Structure formats: C-alpha cells, structure tokens
Amino acid sequence: MKKLVALVLALCLALGMASFASADELPTLDQILLGENTDLAAKIHFAYHRTDRKELLEGYVAKFNETYPNIEVEYELITDYAENALLRIGNNDWTIMGIPTVDKDELSKYFVPLGSLEVLDGLYNFMSDKSFDGICYGLPSTGNANGVLYNKAVFAAAGITELPKTPDEFIADLKLIKEKTDAIPLYTNYAAGWTMGAWDAYVGVASNGDPAYMQQVLPHAKDPFAKQADEGTGPYAVYKILYDAAAEKLIEEDYTTTDWEGCKGMMNRGEIGTMVLGSWAYTQMQEAGDKPEDIGYMAFPITVNGKQYAPAGGDYNFGINVQATDDEKLASLYYLKWLTHESGFTFVEGGVPIDKNGEYPELYAAFAGIDMLADEPALEGEATLLNELNSESELNINAGGNTKVQEIVEHGFNGTKDFDEIMADWNEAWSDAQATLKVTVNE
Amino acid sequence: MSTVQSPLRKRRINWQKIALIVAFAIVPLFLLILFTYVPFLKMIQFSFYNMSYTKNKGFVGLDNYLRVFTKSEYVDAMLLSLYYMAGAVVQLSLALFFASILSLERIRGNGVFKAIMFFPFLVNGIAIGYIFKYFYTRGFVLDSVLQALGFQLESLPYWLRDQSVNNWSLVFTSVWKYCGQNMVLFIGAIASIDPALYEAATIDGANRWQQFKAIILPGIKTVFMLNLILSITGSLSAFEPAYVVGSMGANGTATFFIKIHQMAHVSQKVGQACAMAMVLMALILIFTVLQRLFFRYVMKDSDNTFNAKANKAKTLW
Numbered sequence: 104m105k106k107l108v109a110l111v112l113a114l115c116l117a118l119g120m121a122s123f124a125s126a127d128e129l130p131t132l133d134q135i136l137l138g139e140n141t142d143l144a145a146k147i148h149f150a151y152h153r154t155d156r157k158e159l160l161e162g163y164v165a166k167f168n169e170t171y172p173n174i175e176v177e178y179e180l181i182t183d184y185a186e187n188a189l190l191r192i193g194n195n196d197w198t199i200m201g202i203p204t205v206d207k208d209e210l211s212k213y214f215v216p217l218g219s220l221e222v223l224d225g226l227y228n229f230m231s232d233k234s235f236d237g238i239c240y241g242l243p244s245t246g247n248a249n250g251v252l253y254n255k256a257v258f259a260a261a262g263i264t265e266l267p268k269t270p271d272e273f274i275a276d277l278k279l280i281k282e283k284t285d286a287i288p289l290y291t292n293y294a295a296g297w298t299m300g301a302w303d304a305y306v307g308v309a310s311n312g313d314p315a316y317m318q319q320v321l322p323h324a325k326d327p328f329a330k331q332a333d334e335g336t337g338p339y340a341v342y343k344i345l346y347d348a349a350a351e352k353l354i355e356e357d358y359t360t361t362d363w364e365g366c367k368g369m370m371n372r373g374e375i376g377t378m379v380l381g382s383w384a385y386t387q388m389q390e391a392g393d394k395p396e397d398i399g400y401m402a403f404p405i406t407v408n409g410k411q412y413a414p415a416g417g418d419y420n421f422g423i424n425v426q427a428t429d430d431e432k433l434a435s436l437y438y439l440k441w442l443t444h445e446s447g448f449t450f451v452e453g454g455v456p457i458d459k460n461g462e463y464p465e466l467y468a469a470f471a472g473i474d475m476l477a478d479e480p481a482l483e484g485e486a487t488l489l490n491e492l493n494s495e496s497e498l499n500i501n502a503g504g505n506t507k508v509q510e511i512v513e514h515g516f517n518g519t520k521d522f523d524e525i526m527a528d529w530n531e532a533w534s535d536a537q538a539t540l541k542v543t544v545n546e
Numbered sequence: 547m548s549t550v551q552s553p554l555r556k557r558r559i560n561w562q563k564i565a566l567i568v569a570f571a572i573v574p575l576f577l578l579i580l581f582t583y584v585p586f587l588k589m590i591q592f593s594f595y596n597m598s599y600t601k602n603k604g605f606v607g608l609d610n611y612l613r614v615f616t617k618s619e620y621v622d623a624m625l626l627s628l629y630y631m632a633g634a635v636v637q638l639s640l641a642l643f644f645a646s647i648l649s650l651e652r653i654r655g656n657g658v659f660k661a662i663m664f665f666p667f668l669v670n671g672i673a674i675g676y677i678f679k680y681f682y683t684r685g686f687v688l689d690s691v692l693q694a695l696g697f698q699l700e701s702l703p704y705w706l707r708d709q710s711v712n713n714w715s716l717v718f719t720s721v722w723k724y725c726g727q728n729m730v731l732f733i734g735a736i737a738s739i740d741p742a743l744y745e746a747a748t749i750d751g752a753n754r755w756q757q758f759k760a761i762i763l764p765g766i767k768t769v770f771m772l773n774l775i776l777s778i779t780g781s782l783s784a785f786e787p788a789y790v791v792g793s794m795g796a797n798g799t800a801t802f803f804i805k806i807h808q809m810a811h812v813s814q815k816v817g818q819a820c821a822m823a824m825v826l827m828a829l830i831l832i833f834t835v836l837q838r839l840f841f842r843y844v845m846k847d848s849d850n851t852f853n854a855k856a857n858k859a860k861t862l863w
Contacts, residue, residue, distance in 0.1 A: 294796070360679060
C-alpha cells in the first residue's frame with residue numbers, strides 16, 4: 104500500500120514538473136517556423152462558427168496534413184456560436200476556439216499567450232483587439248472592413264453614376280432606386296437580429312474618422328448619441344440613415360418575416376439595392392446566384408472633413424485553450440500560423456489579410472482613397488470599460504445589441520417615436536451606466 | 547411480550563425497506579439535487595449580486611429586484627402575458643368543447659379527429675415556429691387562404707409587422723399547439739365518468755347542456771384545474787412563439803421570459819436575470835395559489851346539490 108501511494112505521488116510530481124518545465128518552453132507565434140517539427144503528433148478540436156464553410160475548412164486540414172501528417176484537426180462548427188462558446192469557454196473539450204466576448208483581463212484565464220503585442224503587431228493586422236497588458240491571446244481569423252453592399256446593376260438602372268458619400272446623398276439614391284426600379288432600396292434583414300446589430304460597426308471610425316473613438320472616446324463621452332455640430336457625422340448620423348429609410352418606406356415591406364439565407368439570392372439577382380453589412384458578406388452574395396459581377400462594395404456614406412473612412416478590424420480571433428496539453432498547444436500554434444500564411448482563407452473570403460504581406464481581394468477596389476483604420480486599443484486600465492458600459496447600459500454597442508437597432512426600424516416605420524427621442528433615451532442609458540460605474544465624463 | 551416484540555420486528559423490516567429505497571432512490575435523487583436544487587439555490591444567491599458569467603462585481607442586495615419593478619420595459623413585458631392568458635381561456639374552452647362533443651356523440655371517425663387535434667402537440671416548438679413564420683409572411687399561406695375566401699390583400703394586416711395584431715398572431719400559434727393536448731386530457735377525464743349517469747340523466751329528461759353542466763363539469767374538476775393552472779403558468783412564461791416566430795421578441799413581442807434571456811445572454815447581467823427569474827417564479831406561485839383559492843370558492847358555490855347541503859348540515863351538527 105505504501106509503495107502504491109509513493110508511486111502515485113512520484114508520478115504526480117513527475118507530471119507536474121513536466122508540465123511546469125514545458126510551459127516555459129512553449130514558443131510564441133513569431134518564433135515557430137512552418138516546416139519544422141513535422142513529426143509532432145496531437146489532436147486539435149476546433150470550435151468555430153462558419154457552418155457554411157465546412158468543406159473549405161476541412162480541405163485546409165487535408166492540405167495542412169501534407170506537412171504535418173500526425174496533427175489531427177477536427178472542426179466543430181456551431182450555429183449558435185457566440186452563446187455556445189461563452190458557456191464552454193472554461194471547459195477542456197476544445198483546443199482552439201473563436202474567442203467570444205470576454206473581458207480582456209480574463210483572456211489569460213482561458214487562452215494561451217501567443218506572443219507580445221509589440222512583436223506580433225509588426226507581423227499581423229488587428230492584433231490589439233484580443234491583447235491585454237501587451238500580450239496577445241488571439242489571432243484574427245480574417246479581417247473585415249465595413250462598408251455597404253450594393254448591386255451595381257440596380258444602381259445603373261436607377262441612374263446612379265456616383266457612389267453616395269453623405270447620408271443625404273444615400274437617402275436620395277435609395278429614393279431613386281424605389282422610383283426607377285422594382286428592387287428594395289435598403290434591405291434591413293430585421294428578422295435575423297444580428298444583421299441589425301451590424302449597424303453598430305459604423306459608430307466608430309466610419310462616422311467620425313477617429314480610430315480612438317470606439318475604445319477611448321465613447322466610454323467617456325457625454326451624450327455620444329446626440330446630434331453633432333458637424334451635421335451628418337457621428338453615431339447620430341449612422342442610425343438616422345436607418346430611421347429615415349424606414350420612415351420613408353425605403354426598406355422591405357414586411358420586415359418581420361425577412362429571411363437571411365434568402366436575401367443572398369435576392370441581392371445577387373438585383374432585387375435588393377443595398378445592404379449594410381461587413382465585407383465578409385461580399386463573397387456570400389457573389390456565390391448566391393449567377394451574377395457575382397453585379398455585387399459591389401462601397402464605403403459607408405458619411406464624409407468627415409471631406410474624407411471617407413472605413414473601419415477595419417479582425418473577425419473572430421482564434422485562441423488556444425490553456426488547459427490543452429503542451430503538444431496540443433504547440434500543434435495549434437503551427438496550425439494557426441499555417442492558416443494565416445498558407446491557407447488563403449482571408450483572400451477567398453474577401454477579407455482584409457491578417458498577414459501584413461497578404462494580398463487584398465479586389466472587392467476593396469472601391470475603397471481606393473478611403474482610409475481603412477482599425478480601432479485603437481483602450482487606454483491603460485480601461486481594457487474592460489467599454490464591455491462594462493455596454494452591459495450596464497444594455498445598449499450593447501457592437502456586442503449583440505440587436506434589439507435597440509430593430510426598435511429604430513419599428514419606430515421609423517410606424518412613426519411611433521421621434522428619432523431624437525430614441526437617441527435621448529440611449530444617451531440617458533449611457534449616462535446612467537457611466538454614473539453607476541463612476542466613469543469620468545468629458546464634457 | 548408480544549406487544550414489545552412486534553414494533554421491534556417492524557423496525558427491522560423498515561431498515562431493510564429503507565436500505566432498498568435508498569439504494570434505488572440515490573441516483574435519481576443525486577441527479578435531482580445536482581441539476582435542480584443546487585442550480586436553484588445558486589440562482590437565488592446570484593440574484594443578489596451584480597455579476598456576469600465570468601466575473602462577480604459584488605453584492606448589491608435587493609437592487610436587482612427593485613429594477614424589475616421600476617423599469618417600465620419589464621412591466622410591459624409582464625403585461626404581454628395577458629395576451630397569452632386570453633389565449634389560454636380560448637384554448638381551454640375550445641378543448642373542452644371538442645372533448646365534450648367527441649365524448650358525448652357517437653361520431654364516425656372519432657379517433658381520426660382526436661389524432662388530428664392532438665398532432666400539433668407532438669411537433670417540436672421550434673418547427674412550429676418556422677411553420678408559422680411562413681404561414682404569416684405577406685402573401686404566403688394565411689394571406690392566400692384568406693384571398694381565396696374573397697378578402698382583398700390590401701385590406702389584410704401584416705400579421706407579424708402590425709403591432710396591433712402581432713401578439714395575437716403569436717398567441718394563436720400557442721393555442722394551436724396546446725389545444726389538442728388539453729382536449730385529450732379532458733377526454734380522458736370524461737371517459738372516467740360512469741356512463742350510467744348520462745343514461746339516468748337522459749331518462750330524467752336532461753338535455754346535452756344540462757348533462758354537461760351537471761355531470762361532466764363536476765366530474766372533470768381536477769383535470770380542468772390542472773389544465774388551467776398549466777395554461778396560465780405557461781402564459782406567464784411564454785417563450786417559443788415570440789422567440790422563433792417573433793424574431794427573438796422583436797417588434798413589441800418580447801415576453802418577460804425573453805427579457806430574461808436577453809439580460810443573461812446579451813447584456814450578460816446574470817445577477818439581474820436571476821432576479822427576474824425569481825420574480826417570474828414568485829408570480830407563477832401567486833397565480834397558482836390565487837387560482838386554487840378562486841376555484842375553491844366557486845366550486846363551493848356551484849356544489850349546492852342536495853347531497854352537499856346534507857353533508858354540510860351533518861358536519862355542522
């Protein structure tokens with residue numbers, strides 16, 4: 104009996120030491136080289152949300168296995184991803200996952216550090232988003248620039264020769280589309296919900312050209328949703344476009360029964376004029392029918408001091424489970440590096456490349472002369488402030504706050520509430536949250 | 547001696563019994579405690595904290611509860627259950643009506659009717675949601691049927707868009723689903739009534755309505771109460787129709803249950819959501835008790851047959 108206990112103890116100690124020793128040895132993303140260590144054997148369980156890209160992703164695994172035959176990658180593609188990931192984040196039943204909304208100071212609790220922000224920022228785009236205290240915990244899957252999808256044929260039929268640059272021009276063009284074509288000028292995708300939350304993406308860079316706005320200015324702003332002195336800019340102008348479009352009946356007639364899958368084909372066939380979605384949607388619209396050449400992408404119609412801006416940022420970031428074994432962690436690093444450098448995923452998906460030397464797909468042709476800016480990280484010690492304000496105010500800007508945007512459509516369409524009143528409500532919610540969290544407010 | 551022995555023997559037998567009961571019950575009890583009572587107690591605890599899934603931001607006392615009653619949006623959401631309660635009344639009346647007809651009259655194809663009425667209950671709630679989403683879409687099923695009946699499309703409302711009708715549209719889906727189930731329960735209860743009573747009533751010259759009032763209604767009292775309580779509590783915690791058909795509670799269809807879901811999963815205010823869940827539970831309890839009291843009162847009044855009076859007299863004496 105004593106022997107057994109001793110044996111078990113020794114084994115535990117040895118295992119503990121082993122894991123300690125190699126935890127120090129885990130290299131960072133910039134240190135590893137693809138093509139080395141090819142006999143590494145491990146199994147990777149990859150939780151991700153792109154249910155529509157099963158074949159593509161599994162094809163990548165096959166290609167990756169040509170170099171690393173002993174690393175087995177199994178994809179679990181989840182429809183209701185954001186919620187599911189949040190519930191499972193503390194488990195050990197995944198090796199790599201797309202990082203859900205987590206406070207930045209908690210990243211280290213769940214994810215393996217990938218390297219220092221200082222080094223990785225020079226090699227990859229959008230690294231600051233999932234970093235904390237100068238350490239990166241996530242590598243973006245692809246990058247998105249946010250603008251507006253439009254159908255070139257519809258625009259031509261409506262006689263629109265120049266892309267709109269201001270909210271007024273945009274609304275005027277929507278009216279032209281309604282007058283001269285049978286297409287739905289602006290398809291809101293109201294029923295899907297998250298497609299409405301997508302409007303939040305334009306509150307930052309696109310509406311005021313300031314990359315610091317989202318993370319640094321907004322948390323301290325007094326009444327951020329109020330009408331700004333420079334008319335046609337700021338968050339107010341973004342949501343006003345939606346309100347006006349709904350009020351002028353420039354959106355789909357029965358918006359409560361819209362169908363996300365169906366809208367792709369409608370866009371492709373020219374039954375829809377515009378849709379406000381990130382660049383990731385571009386390829387899907389092209390693939391949905393026979394007229395991929397008709398799909399166009401333009402910057403959001405707000406001009407700040409004569410210049411248009413496009414917010415760009417990482418899509419879901421990949422993170423590696425801290426609870427995984429060392430071999431699994433290392434294998435995951437190789438796979439993530441391979442995905443970023445070799446797979447061509449971002450190009451195929453019409454995304455902004457993550458690899459700084461990567462190639463831009465042609466959808467960004469219309470973005471010539473437009474500044475693509477990524478949000479700057481939060482000020483020191485405020486990494487979680489925006490999340491907390493979002494939660495406290497229940498506005499959830501850029502964090503699944505779909506309901507509030509849907510309400511804009513309802514009130515606009517039914518005329519049940521003035522736009523200024525809605526914005527005043529939001530300002531109140533924001534101020535209350537700032538007061539509760541004792542945030543200093545800059546007048 | 548024998549008077550001392552027998553309780554002892556009894557006790558020995560009880561031990562064996564207890565051992566057996568424990569052996570059989572321990573697994574289900576363990577699961578019940580682990581997955582029902584522990585989470586429930588945790589929920590009570592969480593409801594006094596300001597916390598998200600990953601972070602506890604501190605004890606806040608009754609703040610979470612106060613907010614539920616002071617914010618108009620939650621009160622509005624609770625009032626939405628009134629639609630579903632109205633639906634529940636219609637649903638129960640219809641179910642009782644069909645159950646009585648199918649039980650009292652010898653209708654050919656009796657079983658087929660029952661099966662057809664019961665079928666919706668077997669369909670998954672989410673599937674029903676999708677069926678009705680297309681059912682209500684402009685120009686789809688409902689509109690086509692109504693047009694075939696001579697209605698003009700222009701005069702029809704948008705079933706899900708118009709806020710004056712959309713909650714009724716959702717309530718209808720739930721009535722459609724549960725009516726058959728209620729009916730089957732009623733039929734079961736009616737079947738347990740002694741058919742000789744109808745015969746006797748017929749001989750006494752009672753018509754169908756009188757038979758229904760005097761024989762069926764008192765005979766199915768318990769099942770009726772059960773159905774009513776289930777429907778009303780179901781109305782208070784309505785979720786599926788508004789979530790699936792109503793696009794996750796958009797357009798003024800967000801029930802209290804949906805608000806809880808949004809609070810916990812979108813705003814990640816777990817403490818607040820737990821407090822809301824506790825309030826909902828309290829409401830359901832209150833409603834159940836109120837219903838029981840109400841019906842005890844009503845039934846007492848309607849029970850004034852000669853026998854009941856005689857019994858009362860006896861107990862008084």
